[in-house]
Amino acid sequence: MPELDEQFMGQALELARNAEAHGEVPVGAILVAGERVIATGRNSPIESSDPTAHAEIQALRTAARELKNYRLPETTLYVTLEPCAMCAGAIVHARVARVVYGCADPRGGAAGTVFNVLDCAELNHRVSVTSGVRADECKALLQAFFRTRR
DSSP: OHHHHHHHHHHHHHHHHHHHHTTSSOEEEEEEEEEEEEEEEEOOHHHHHHHTTTTTHEEEEHHHHTTTTTTTTTEEEEEEOOOOOHHHHHHHHOOOOOEEEEEOTTOOOOTTSSSBGGGTSOOOOOOEEEETHHHHHHHHHHHHHHHHHH
């Protein structure tokens, strides 16, 4: 599975670069069932004037519409940046089985760095997490983006 994780994270990185090309924070997400991509997303809150238009939410919404089901069991979500609390909550509600993320978010990560929404004993679903897949590439993309903004 590590080879697949690397491959799908590469696709998420392409989506992150696309977000950056549109002036958005470069974050991309891929939702996979088995070895099949069922939805993608990239950050777009600025261009859509929607604070919920994070890459993860975009992928979850697309998949739910395509599958005609708000539950997405037995899926894996690949995302270049550790999900925030909002996205982690949506991931739990969608019953995603696994999240694979690139780099940690030291300011708002909700997959264990600041909060641990994905593995919270008080919630009715827990999500398996794999972190650090292509972390250096994901981090470098974000750092370069913010460096140009400062």
